[in-house]
Amino acid sequence: xxxxxxxxxxxxxxxxxxxxxxxxxxxxxxxxxxxxxxxxxxxxxxxxxxxxxxxxxxxxxxxxxxxxxxxxxxxxxxxxxxxxxxxxxxxxxxxxxxxxxxxxxxxxxxxxxxxxxxxxxxxxxxxxxxxxxxxxxxxxxxxxxxxxxxxxxxxxxxxxxxxxxxxxxxxxxxxxxxxxxxxxxxxxxxxxxxxxxxxxxxxxxxxxxxxxxxxxxxxxxxxxxxxxxxxxxxxxxxxxx
Ligand SMILES: C[S@@+](CC[C@H](N)C(=O)[O-])C[C@H]1O[C@@H](n2cnc3c(N)ncnc32)[C@H](O)[C@@H]1O
Numbered sequence: 001x002x003x004x005x006x007x008x009x010x011x012x013x014x015x016x017x018x019x020x021x022x023x024x025x026x027x028x029x030x031x032x033x034x035x036x037x038x039x040x041x042x043x044x045x046x047x048x049x050x051x052x053x054x055x056x057x058x059x060x061x062x063x064x065x066x067x068x069x070x071x072x073x074x075x076x077x078x079x080x081x082x083x084x085x086x087x088x089x090x091x092x093x094x095x096x097x098x099x100x101x102x103x104x105x106x107x108x109x110x111x112x113x114x115x116x117x118x119x120x121x122x123x124x125x126x127x128x129x130x131x132x133x134x135x136x137x138x139x140x141x142x143x144x145x146x147x148x149x150x151x152x153x154x155x156x157x158x159x160x161x162x163x164x165x166x167x168x169x170x171x172x173x174x175x176x177x178x179x180x181x182x183x184x185x186x187x188x189x190x191x192x193x194x195x196x197x198x199x200x201x202x203x204x205x206x207x208x209x210x211x212x213x214x215x216x217x218x219x220x221x222x223x224x225x226x227x228x229x230x231x232x233x234x235x236x237x238x239x240x241x
Contacts, residue, residue: 009080019079022095040111050078057090117194141172142217
């Protein structure tokens, strides 16, 4: 489904607390240092308009939530949503999740990773842009603490199975567990905007949670220079195929 360009947030809103840039973050990044209060940190990859971050941070004030969003317009929109709410435990970082996970985050620093409705990049020549890749998932396993969970929800069955296979291939996760959606109690009672749109259209969603096992990670942080320039950042707003 094509996406409309994001609305511009109110220019009078101060986004300086909630909007970060992946390229401005230190390496290694201790994610808890981004928040005013201590607590386990969960990261959402591809936050879009930020519904998950807003709902999850309000529901779990004892935890901290960081989103990473490659499209600058959506990152700003998401920051504006977070800036308008009283909860202080959510931030959005504009930039590439590959750089954040592969170059910046230390081992075993996260309690959960959430990936909801990742772009499918249908065209064969664009497949390498899929965020849930064979290169990315070993780092998700590396940065998740023992017992932490990776949540994958998508409306693309083939991408779902491919991601689960790649995750299994890392040897770092237990068998996937099905996750169920609960009935929505109000108009924004969905995991994300894409989940809302898909469910209201009566289309199926594939959902799984994969728990990090006890095995040591099989990869190390990569040098930041490897992922300094990412062509996806120039094309993220268009042509998701
Ligand atoms: C289809 S949208 C889904 C947004 C949201 N998760 C939802 O379910 O409503 C996918 C989002 O992932 C973002 N994205 C794609 N590749 C990314 C990457 N490498 N790093 C961070 N965000 C990415 C896109 O810009 C887009 O906002």
